[in-house]
Amino acid sequence: MPGDLSPVIAAATRWLLTAFPAAAGAMNYALAEAQARQAAAVAAALRYPTTLDIELLNLVGPGGSDRLESLTGADQHNMEEAEESWRTWVDETVVSWAANLLTDPCLAATAEAALSATEHGAGSAGGPRRLTIPSPRDHQAAPLLRHPDLLSPINGFPRAPGRLRTGGQLDHDRLAAVRGNHSTAVAAAARLRSGCPAASW
Template structure:
């Protein structure tokens, strides 16, 4: 079991950056990845707010990326993995559909991102950890250009529409931060 959600966060951020790549230089790719990882971290911490929630998803799994792949029109093998490696797509089993959707919402809507980061102030995940989500909430011009596809509301709309209502509900004042 894990309580830090790192496999889920890594796989989900990888799915986002492969589905909505930067298309630029190595630095642009890195800036895009950092923004995706920060958005996914915030979304995962909101979705699985306690160590018990994180442990439970570690046991039960996330559901994988199959439905997301259908929504964006990609088949799992289209990510450029080696066909002769049977475990090449194993990371996709750790992709969490709700976390992808919530992260895409945060990337496409700066106001929602600010609200989400503020909601984590009392989170058990953020306790004792210096969390800086500046690349998510206030990217500079280069960062915005690097993640232009990932932050474009129209391009990510099929993903954001999947679970946006749940994120908005979670961020509504007075809602408990429980799964």
């Protein structure tokens, strides 16, 4: 897991599971949580690719979950209350990118490969096999979390340029902006497949 990003990853995971609950049963919840956490870890590492980015995050904070909840029609929460304070660590961009990764295995593979160009390094978010090669059991455990139509209100955030592809292909300029290094982004992109179709349902 990317160092010092644990609060953001945990908050994004919790928000996704709260907004898009797992199927009934403890095993389903555990599988859905694993998928959400993997997506959040990869998204957070790309959103905050350097030590400086993480230091700035700790200085100004990630922004909270208010806008996400307004987009999904969820109840608003008082984040000053102790039981809701975790929502202050929700980064709407991390959640948006995680939603994209959960609904597009090809994009998830692209994102995983791009981790090598960050200071976190390749494999820093673990082996996100549940993102890149999700099984039928993964989909059964998290049908809402995996459904692109349900996640569409949050996976195209105006503030989230990190849709790592445009029109089905990797968007070099946007990925470079996320990671802050255009030449590295292009080098990483060259190793990846292009023209990946969106996940089908």
